[in-house]
Amino acid sequence: MAFAKPAATLRSATGIPTGRLAVWWLLASEVVIFGGLLGTYLMFRLGHPEWADAAAHTNTWIGAFNTLVLLTSSFTAVLAHQAAERGDGKTAAKLLVLTIGGALTFLVVKGAEWTIEITAGYTITANGFWSFYYTAAGLHALHVIAGAIIMGIIAADAYRGRELQRVELIGIYWHFVDVVWIFLFPLLYIAK
Amino acid sequence: MAHTAVAHQHVDHHAHEHHGPQGILKYIWSTDHKMIAMQYLFTGMFMAVVGGYMAYVFRMQLAFPGISVPGFGQVSPGEYNALVTNHGSIMIFWVAMPVLIAAFGNYLIPLMIGADDMVFPRINRLSYQIFLASALLLLASLFVQGGGFGGAWTSYPPLSAVGEYNQTDLGSSMWLGAVALEFVAFLLGGINFITTLMNARAPGMKAYDIPLVCWMIVIASILFMLSVGPLIAGAAMLFFDQTIGTGFYDPARGGDPVLWQHLFWFFGHPEVYVVLLPAIGITIDIIATFARKKVFGYKLMLYTTVATGVLSFFVWAHHQFIAGIDPRMANVFMVTTLLISVPIAELCFVIIATLYGGSIRLATPMLWALAFMAEFLIGGVTGIFLGASGADIYFHDTYFVLAHFHYTFFPIAIIGSFAAFTYWFPKMFGKMMSDTLGKIHFWGTIIPFNFIFIPLFVLGIGGQHRRIYNYEHFPELAGADMYQLRRIATYALLVMLAFQLVFFYNCIMSWWKGKAAGKNPWQSNTLEWTTESPPPHGNWPEGLPNVYRGPYEYSHPDREEDYWPQNEPG
Numbered sequence: 001m002a003f004a005k006p007a008a009t010l011r012s013a014t015g016i017p018t019g020r021l022a023v024w025w026l027l028a029s030e031v032v033i034f035g036g037l038l039g040t041y042l043m044f045r046l047g048h049p050e051w052a053d054a055a056a057h058t059n060t061w062i063g064a065f066n067t068l069v070l071l072t073s074s075f076t077a078v079l080a081h082q083a084a085e086r087g088d089g090k091t092a093a094k095l096l097v098l099t100i101g102g103a104l105t106f107l108v109v110k111g112a113e114w115t116i117e118i119t120a121g122y123t124i125t126a127n128g129f130w131s132f133y134y135t136a137a138g139l140h141a142l143h144v145i146a147g148a149i150i151m152g153i154i155a156a157d158a159y160r161g162r163e164l165q166r167v168e169l170i171g172i173y174w175h176f177v178d179v180v181w182i183f184l185f186p187l188l189y190i191a192k
Numbered sequence: 193m194a195h196t197a198v199a200h201q202h203v204d205h206h207a208h209e210h211h212g213p214q215g216i217l218k219y220i221w222s223t224d225h226k227m228i229a230m231q232y233l234f235t236g237m238f239m240a241v242v243g244g245y246m247a248y249v250f251r252m253q254l255a256f257p258g259i260s261v262p263g264f265g266q267v268s269p270g271e272y273n274a275l276v277t278n279h280g281s282i283m284i285f286w287v288a289m290p291v292l293i294a295a296f297g298n299y300l301i302p303l304m305i306g307a308d309d310m311v312f313p314r315i316n317r318l319s320y321q322i323f324l325a326s327a328l329l330l331l332a333s334l335f336v337q338g339g340g341f342g343g344a345w346t347s348y349p350p351l352s353a354v355g356e357y358n359q360t361d362l363g364s365s366m367w368l369g370a371v372a373l374e375f376v377a378f379l380l381g382g383i384n385f386i387t388t389l390m391n392a393r394a395p396g397m398k399a400y401d402i403p404l405v406c407w408m409i410v411i412a413s414i415l416f417m418l419s420v421g422p423l424i425a426g427a428a429m430l431f432f433d434q435t436i437g438t439g440f441y442d443p444a445r446g447g448d449p450v451l452w453q454h455l456f457w458f459f460g461h462p463e464v465y466v467v468l469l470p471a472i473g474i475t476i477d478i479i480a481t482f483a484r485k486k487v488f489g490y491k492l493m494l495y496t497t498v499a500t501g502v503l504s505f506f507v508w509a510h511h512q513f514i515a516g517i518d519p520r521m522a523n524v525f526m527v528t529t530l531l532i533s534v535p536i537a538e539l540c541f542v543i544i545a546t547l548y549g550g551s552i553r554l555a556t557p558m559l560w561a562l563a564f565m566a567e568f569l570i571g572g573v574t575g576i577f578l579g580a581s582g583a584d585i586y587f588h589d590t591y592f593v594l595a596h597f598h599y600t601f602f603p604i605a606i607i608g609s610f611a612a613f614t615y616w617f618p619k620m621f622g623k624m625m626s627d628t629l630g631k632i633h634f635w636g637t638i639i640p641f642n643f644i645f646i647p648l649f650v651l652g653i654g655g656q657h658r659r660i661y662n663y664e665h666f667p668e669l670a671g672a673d674m675y676q677l678r679r680i681a682t683y684a685l686l687v688m689l690a691f692q693l694v695f696f697y698n699c700i701m702s703w704w705k706g707k708a709a710g711k712n713p714w715q716s717n718t719l720e721w722t723t724e725s726p727p728p729h730g731n732w733p734e735g736l737p738n739v740y741r742g743p744y745e746y747s748h749p750d751r752e753e754d755y756w757p758q759n760e761p762g
Contacts, residue, residue, distance in 0.1 A: 003314060006310075006311075007307070008308055008309050008311050009309075009313075009392075011307070011311075011391055011392045011393070013390065013392070013393045014390050014391055016390075018392070021390060022312065022387045025383045026383055028418070029379050029418075029420075032417075032418055032419075033422070033424050033425055034421075034425070036423070036426065036455060037422075037428075039422070040422075040426075040429075040455070044448075048446055124436060124438055125436060125439070128440075128445065128446035131429075131438040131439065131440060135428060135429060135432065139425075139428065
C-alpha cells in the first residue's frame with residue numbers, strides 16, 4: 001500500500017516546500033560534522049609542519065581528475081532538475097543515472113588510488129596525516145555512496161513521473177557533497 | 193518546486209485516512225506521531241528504571257563498601273566503573289533526550305500547532321527504530337566479554353581509546369556505537385521537529401502564537417544539530433583509535449587527548465541546554481495554565497532562549513580548567529560562563545512574574561512545575577562556583593560537581609518529565625490521574641532528592657573525589673562522619689526509588705479505572721485540548737483547527753470564562 005502523506009506534509013507556512021526546508025537543515029547538520037573534522041585537521045596540520053612530507057605522497061592529478069568528475073556530475077544533476085521542472089520525468093531520470101555514473105567513476109578512481117597508497121605502506125595508521133586523509137575522504141565517500149543510492153531510488157520514481165520535486169532535493173544534496181570535496185581537495189592534496 | 197506543493201493543496205486531507213498495519217504491528221510499525229511518542233516515552237521510562245537500578249547498586253557500594261548488594265551481588269571495581277558510566281550515559285542520552293524532546297516533542301508539536309501529523313512520518317518512525325537499536329546496543333554492551341564500558345560518560349581518551357587501559361575492548365566500542373546511533377536518531381527527529389514547526393502550523397498561527405514548549409523543543413533541536421557534528425567526527429576518530437589503532441588522541445603519535453575534550457564539551461555543554469529548554473517550556477506552559485495568567489513576556493522569554501542558545505556555544509572549556517588550557521583562555525570561558533547565568537536568571541524571573549498575582553491551583557502538575565524552578569535554582573547557583581576558574585580548580589571532579597549537575601539534570605529529566613507526564617496524561621490516555629497519589633509521589637520524590645544531594649555537596653566541599661570505587665582505600669576520606677553522609681544519601685535514594693512504585697501504581701490504576709478526562713480537563717487554551725482525549729488518528733477528524741489568538745489568553749477581562757482557546761473565532 002502506498003504511503004499517504006498527512007496534510008501536515010503539504011502545508012507550507014514559510015512558503016518554502018517542506019522537503020527543501022528539510023534538506024537545508026540536513027545540510028546544516030552535515031556542515032558542522034565536516035566542519036568539526038576539517039577544523040580539527042587544520043589545527044593539527046598547523047601544529048605539525050612535518051605532515052607536509054606525508055602529504056607530498058598524495059597524487060594531485062588523481063585528486064584533480066576526481067574533482068572534475070564530481071563537478072561534471074553536479075552539472076548533470078542541475079540538468080536533471082531542469083528536466084523535472086519541465087515535468088519531464090524520463091529525461092530527469094536519465095540525467096540522474098548519468099550523475100550516478102559520475103559517483104561510481106569517482107568511487108572507482110578513489111578505490112584505485114587508495115589501493116596504490118595502501119600497498120605503498122601509507123595506511124590509515126601510518127601517521128597523523130594519513131589518519132585524517134582516510135577519515136575525511138572516507139566520510140566523504142560514504143556521502144557519495146549514500147547520495148548515489150538515494151539518487152537511484154529517486155530516478156526510478158521520476159521515470160514513472162512520481163515525486164518529481166525530489167529531483168531538486170537530491171540535487172541540492174549532491175552539490176553539497178561536491179562542495180565538501182572542493183574543500184578536501186586543496187586541504188589533502190594541494191597543500192604540500 | 194513550489195508549484196508541486198501547491199498542486200497538492202486541494203487534496204482533501206481526509207482522503208489519506210488509511211487504516212495502516214493491523215494488530216500488534218499497529219503499535220510497533222505505526223507512523224502516527226502519538227504512537228511514536230508513546231514508543232519513545234515507554235522506552236525512556238524503561239531506561240530510567242535501568243539507570244535508577246544502577247544508581248541503587250553503586251550507591252550501596254559507596255555507603256557500604258564490599259557489601260553484597262541485594263539484587264546484584266558484590267560489586268567489583270570494573271562493574272562499579274561500568275555502572276557509573278552507563279548510569280550517566282543512560283540518564284542523559286536514553287532518558288532525558290527521548291522523554292523530554294522525542295516523546296513530548298512528538299506528541300505535542302503536531303497537536304499544539306494544529307497539524308494531523310509530523311511532516312515526515314516515516315522518517316519519524318525510522319528515528320525511533322534507530323533509537324531503539326541504540327538502546328539495545330547499549331544494554332547488550334553491559335553483557336559482553338570484559339563488561340560494559342567504564343571510562344565515564346565523558347569518555348576521555350586515552351582511557352577510552354586503548355583497550356589495555358580500560359579493559360573493556362568490546363564494551364567501549366559498543367558504547368560509542370550506541371551513542372553515535374542515538375545521535376543519528378535525534379538528528380532525524382530534530383529535522384522533523386524543526387520543519388514541522390516551521391511549515392505545518394495551522395492557518396492563522398503566527399510565530400508568536402506558538403506555545404512556548406514547542407518553541408523550546410525546536411530551539412533545543414537546533415542547538416543539538418549545530419553542536420553534535422564535531423562530536424560525531426570526534427567519535428569516528430575515537431572509534432578508529434579503539435579498533436584499528438590510529439593515533440588521533442595519542443600524543444606519542446602526533447595526536448592530542450585534549451582534542452576529545454574540546455569536541456565532547458563543544459557538544460556537551462549545549463546539550464545541557466538541549467534538555468533544559470524543553471523542561472522550561474513545559475514548566476512555563478503548566479504555570480500559565482495553573483496560575484490562570486498570561487505568560488509574562490512571551491517574546492522576552494523567546495529571545496532570552498535564543499540568547500542562551502547562542503551563548504551556550506562559547507562556554508565549553510569551563511569543563512577543562514584543569515586540563516592544561518591557557519589561563520588566559522580560562523578567563524575568557526569564565527566570563528562567558530558567568531554571562532550565561534543572566535539569560536537563565538531572566539527565564540526564572542519570567543516564570544516568577546507569571547506566578548505573581550495569578551490565581552494559583554496547586555494540582556500535581558503545578559507542584560512539579562514549581563519544584564522544577566526551586567530545585568533548578570540550586571543547581572544554577574552552585575554552577576557559578578564551578579564556572580569561576582579559581583574555585584573550580586579546587587572543586588573539579590569532586591562530589592560538589594556531581595551534586596551540582598544532579599541539581600540541574602534531576603529537575604530537568606525527572607521533575608520536568610513528571611510535570612509533563614502528569615499534565616498531559618489526561619490527553620494521552622483519556623483518564624485523570626489520582627491527585628492524591630500524585631501528591632504522595634511528588635513529596636516522596638522531592639524530599640528524598642534533596643536528602644541525596646545536599647550531603648553530596650558537603651562531601652564534595654570536604655574533598656571527596658568522584659569515580660572512586662571504595663573510600664576505605666583513602667584514609668582521609670574514610671572517616672565515620674563522611675560515611676554517615678554517604679549513608680544518608682543512599683538511604684534517601686532507597687526511599688525515593690520506593691516512592692516511584694506509587695507513580696507506577698497511579699499510572700496503571702488511573703489508566704484502568706480513572707475518571708474520564710474529557711477534552712479539556714485543565715481548562716487550557718492550546719490546541720491539543722480542543723480534540724478528543726486521546727486524539728484519534730489524524731488528530732481532528734472533523735477538520736483541522738484554525739488559530740485566532742496566542743496560547744496564553746487566560747483571565748481575559750472581557751470574558752466570563754477565564755480561558756480562551758486558540759481556535760475559538762471572535
